[in-house]
Amino acid sequence: MTAESALVSENILSRINSPADLRDLTSAELNNLCEEIRTELVTCISKNGGHLAPNLGVVELTLGLHLALDSPTDRIVWDVGHQCYVHKMITGRRDEFPTIRTYGGLSGFPKRSESEHDAFDTGHASNSISVALGLAEARDKQGGDETVVAVIGDGSLTGGIAYEALNQAGHLGTRLIVFLNDNEMSIAGNVGAMSSYLARIRLDPTYNKLRDEIESAVRRIPGIGDFMFTTGEHVKESVKQLLVPGMIFEELGLKYIGPIDGHDIDAVKTSVGLAKRIDGPVLIHAITTKGRGYCHAENSPDKFHGISPFVVSNGEPRKKGKAPQYTEVFGDAMVDLAKSDDRIVALTAAMAAGTGLEEFGLKYPERFYDVGIAEQHAVTFSAGLAARGLLPVCAIYSTFLQRAYDQVVQDVCLQDLHVVFALDRGGLVGEDGPTHHGVFDLSYLRHMPGMTVMSPKDESELRDMLYTAIHHVSGPVAVRYPRGEGEGVALRGEFTPIPIGRMETILEGKDVCLLALGRMVGVALGAAELLVRRGISCSVINARFVKPLDLEGVIAAAESHELVATVEENALAGGFGSAVAEVLADNNVSTELLRFGVPDRFVTHGSVPQLLSDVGLTVPNIADIVEGRLSPAAHEKGAS
Numbered sequence: 001m002t003a004e005s006a007l008v009s010e011n012i013l014s015r016i017n018s019p020a021d022l023r024d025l026t027s028a029e030l031n032n033l034c035e036e037i038r039t040e041l042v043t044c045i046s047k048n049g050g051h052l053a054p055n056l057g058v059v060e061l062t063l064g065l066h067l068a069l070d071s072p073t074d075r076i077v078w079d080v081g082h083q084c085y086v087h088k089m090i091t092g093r094r095d096e097f098p099t100i101r102t103y104g105g106l107s108g109f110p111k112r113s114e115s116e117h118d119a120f121d122t123g124h125a126s127n128s129i130s131v132a133l134g135l136a137e138a139r140d141k142q143g144g145d146e147t148v149v150a151v152i153g154d155g156s157l158t159g160g161i162a163y164e165a166l167n168q169a170g171h172l173g174t175r176l177i178v179f180l181n182d183n184e185m186s187i188a189g190n191v192g193a194m195s196s197y198l199a200r201i202r203l204d205p206t207y208n209k210l211r212d213e214i215e216s217a218v219r220r221i222p223g224i225g226d227f228m229f230t231t232g233e234h235v236k237e238s239v240k241q242l243l244v245p246g247m248i249f250e251e252l253g254l255k256y257i258g259p260i261d262g263h264d265i266d267a268v269k270t271s272v273g274l275a276k277r278i279d280g281p282v283l284i285h286a287i288t289t290k291g292r293g294y295c296h297a298e299n300s301p302d303k304f305h306g307i308s309p310f311v312v313s314n315g316e317p318r319k320k321g322k323a324p325q326y327t328e329v330f331g332d333a334m335v336d337l338a339k340s341d342d343r344i345v346a347l348t349a350a351m352a353a354g355t356g357l358e359e360f361g362l363k364y365p366e367r368f369y370d371v372g373i374a375e376q377h378a379v380t381f382s383a384g385l386a387a388r389g390l391l392p393v394c395a396i397y398s399t400f401l402q403r404a405y406d407q408v409v410q411d412v413c414l415q416d417l418h419v420v421f422a423l424d425r426g427g428l429v430g431e432d433g434p435t436h437h438g439v440f441d442l443s444y445l446r447h448m449p450g451m452t453v454m455s456p457k458d459e460s461e462l463r464d465m466l467y468t469a470i471h472h473v474s475g476p477v478a479v480r481y482p483r484g485e486g487e488g489v490a491l492r493g494e495f496t497p498i499p500i501g502r503m504e505t506i507l508e509g510k511d512v513c514l515l516a517l518g519r520m521v522g523v524a525l526g527a528a529e530l531l532v533r534r535g536i537s538c539s540v541i542n543a544r545f546v547k548p549l550d551l552e553g554v555i556a557a558a559e560s561h562e563l564v565a566t567v568e569e570n571a572l573a574g575g576f577g578s579a580v581a582e583v584l585a586d587n588n589v590s591t592e593l594l595r596f597g598v599p600d601r602f603v604t605h606g607s608v609p610q611l612l613s614d615v616g617l618t619v620p621n622i623a624d625i626v627e628g629r630l631s632p633a634a635h636e637k638g639a640s
Helices: 019-024 027-048 052-056 059-068 085-093 128-141 160-172 193-202 207-219 225-231 233-243 247-251 265-276 295-299 326-339 358-363 375-387 398-413 441-446 459-471 520-533 551-559 576-586 608-614 619-629 632-639
Strands: 075-078 148-153 176-182 255-261 281-287 344-348 368-370 391-397 420-424 452-454 477-480 504-507 512-516 538-542 545-547 563-571 592-598
Touching (some): 019 059, 019 085, 027 059, 128 148, 255 265, 326 344, 326 358, 398 420, 441 452, 441 477, 441 576, 459 477, 504 520, 512 520, 520 538, 538 551, 592 619
Parallel strands (some): 075 148, 148 176, 255 281, 344 368, 420 477, 512 538
Antiparallel strands (some): 452 545
């Protein structure tokens, strides 16, 4: 039965106010509840957008987990959190679910402040086992007895931190359950040796039967069979190595259960119950189908992993933009640039579609690398490619590059290697909230020696900046651009280099100078228009570069205006405005400085316009504050 045709007349979901209520349901009612949940998922996410396919794939898995556990006493840590919607529905947030990912509504990720059933705030991949191990160790030291479960996808299992945690868990022997949700995909198809290993397990449904048959046969050997299996460790290990697909986890010190059908509630419940009785770490391997129950999501699970509002009947977006997406412009530019320079290679960390590199991968497969959810490796791998003379473009979302800070410093900047970082999702990204806002990159990149940092005002300038980064910069360089549609400007076929470290004057005035960066150039122009109507003469400068900063341009702007205001979609602490303040202080320039940016707090989830208003990055707010800071003389001069 599909989500579209589910029978919801029983309205079982309305009776579920906590996981304990699940225990009152029959098997038939549980199955009907699964269909009701899928209908609710499709209905709400079609309106709000969100992570549809991952949640459709874990409906039975979630119910089975909660039937076997006692939440919130028992703890569930959802890796990333893309698959936590079902958990939210059955833990007292059913009535609020239609508000998910909206301003003031439920978060799209686990949130401890939202519910006692959410054991940990997540949003980035591969950390669940580390968190769960910490919770379990603290439990043991404090005399607790609760069960701790880390639910991790096979995509997240490509992240190095997951193996560090598995290694520690096996070494400590801590009582812990790792529940591996294997749907053969993360956001895009998985890559790497672990993916191949799990595929072999997945495709070998007879291994349990074979293992049991061989064990039984050995035990039947007259006189020595039982002895061999009770004392002959080498025989047992040989049989395991030959037959048991979970051997890699066993070697790490975890007992292995599976693979089981993750869409069988009883199988999930039974497996967790068995794992709870084992005094040590256990890995349960469940096979699921991403997007299950909604045909469009099953057929295109990558497209429906995280999706904007869509039409339920055909799966198509509700609103199509008029301007191309920045991501799309970047991808097209990469293809164009690669035609004339075979040294250019592209890298992504499990986000080929998300970063716009799918077409590049199809056209130049031998020059394209998807390294999985492994940003640290992506950066250092890029450094190795650059050290041997290639031109690597490492495309990673701004918030995810934070995971590889040390590698950017040690492996790229310290050796002055020419690696280009294409930082998508710079600034506020909207409904995914604080774990995904790219508002720290200008701060954490500009203090790295040798790093060039630039940000385009529109999609045409993005093309030219990418060309400049590849062909006109000798060391590490980051090009940072926002999520979503461009400004709708015309795109030229050719590329034009941008002078390194030089600003662009867009509007000239006398009273106040607005120094803006990236998407905020358009906001600054809007504020300037409003100020001009109020009789205040305004200059607007597109800074383009955070590093190297145009020192002469900044000083000249400050000395020729009564007030300078910087406008950036980045944390105020250590960002573009801080760089301008340092220049003015170092050169003894006393012009008053205003800084507009993201305040020193984590910004919630909601639409980008709502969030920009929340942090004060709007045309009216900037104009009002600037006007209020100008002297009466400036007002009189402007009015005359």
